[in-house]
């Protein structure tokens with residue numbers, strides 16, 4: 001389905017029908033799982049055309065696969081992009097996007113308020129293995145991004161709604177700074193999902209996701225995606241981004257991606273060169289599970305968000321809780337931005353709060369809950385809880401923990417789609433246990 005066909009469909013309809021056509025051979029309406037590494041050529045001429053990008057089709061599943069392609073079309077439709085490239089995980093998506101944009105010795109500017117795994121990737125592996133330097137800035141003032149730009153800056157990277165603190169970035173303001181600098185803004189839209197926020201509407205050039213979270217939604221499939229907004233003028237900035245404009249790049253003779261694929265040069269490059277050479281493609285079974293999850297994204301997100309605000313308000317009024325960091329609450333510094341960037345001003349369903357009694361009370365709380373599962377994922381149908389200081393962030397010094405917003409008293413919860421009354425009574429009994437000792 002081409003993007004032009006999607007423009008009249010509302011989000012819920014797009015979630016079901018976007019990108020999916022009945023199988024032309026069998027008529028199957030649920031996308032078949034094409035568990036095949038390679039695809040038979042019709043003849044020698046077609047084979048040669050596929051390899052030289054003169055024709056589009058399937059060659060080998062490291063580059064493209066029909067089931068994965070269906071998911072890519074669906075996510076591109078939901079984000080209102082022109083193409084998408086699925087990866088093995090969310091970190092595979094940031095890796096793929098950066099590899100297309102960066103040359104060794106280049107730098108980029110990223111928000112400090114990012115998922116911890118992305119921070120490690122940007123800070124440690126990107127610089128050590130590839131010579132890509134990241135300047136981290138406080139995103140609450142867009143001006144900070146401008147200050148950090150250098151001659152060699154190739155992109156700006158932010159999360160629309162940050163994991164885990166729920167900080168919202170002023171996407172439009174940062175997009176303007178990126179545009180003035182002639183570089184793309186990449187928005188990791190994992191926690192908001194396109195149901196709450198569509199970064200392309202506010203000037204972002206590229207969107208990434210960990211589809212492991214809300215898009216697949218059931219805690220059963222790893223995956224990531226890079227979505228091409230189709231608006232960035234690569235040819236105009238060809239000195240900065242030779243991979244996208246130079247002829248013969250990646251061994252494709254006579255091809256310049258920005259000239260020959262003007263609508264989706266970035267997505268084409270991510271498949272034809274990125275996945276081909278870096279090898280982080282998504283598996284068909286995971287794509288299938290994520291397609292199923294995406295069909296109910298609107299229903300689930302609505303329930304996640306309604307439960308999220310109820311649980312946040314309950315915690316905010318609880319004597320044993322010292323603070324709640326949730327954009328849906330009026331006193332949150334992100335509350336005003338939520339009105340602009342998030343559907344209905346919702347704050348999502350992932351946030352942190354502080355429990356009185358510190359480290360020990362935090363441990364007691366994660367052990368005392370029943371419905372809330374104590375584990376390291378988010379964005380599942382189930383409610384999830386973790387004490388970052390003793391787990392995900394235990395390797396940081398005390399000072400670094402505070403900076404990362406995960407001091408000893410911090411609890412992260414991902415509110416699921418159960419009945420909110422059950423969730424609140426579960427937290428209630430667990431908080432009573434955990435703070436009885438502190439009192």
Ligand SMILES: *Cc1c(COP(=O)(O)O)cnc(C)c1O
Pocket residue numbers: 089090091092115117118159163188190191209210211212213222223224
């Ligand atoms: C989980 C997550 C990632 C990384 O995704 P994986 O699928 O675990 O590799 C990236 N960004 C955000 C916001 C995340 O929550």
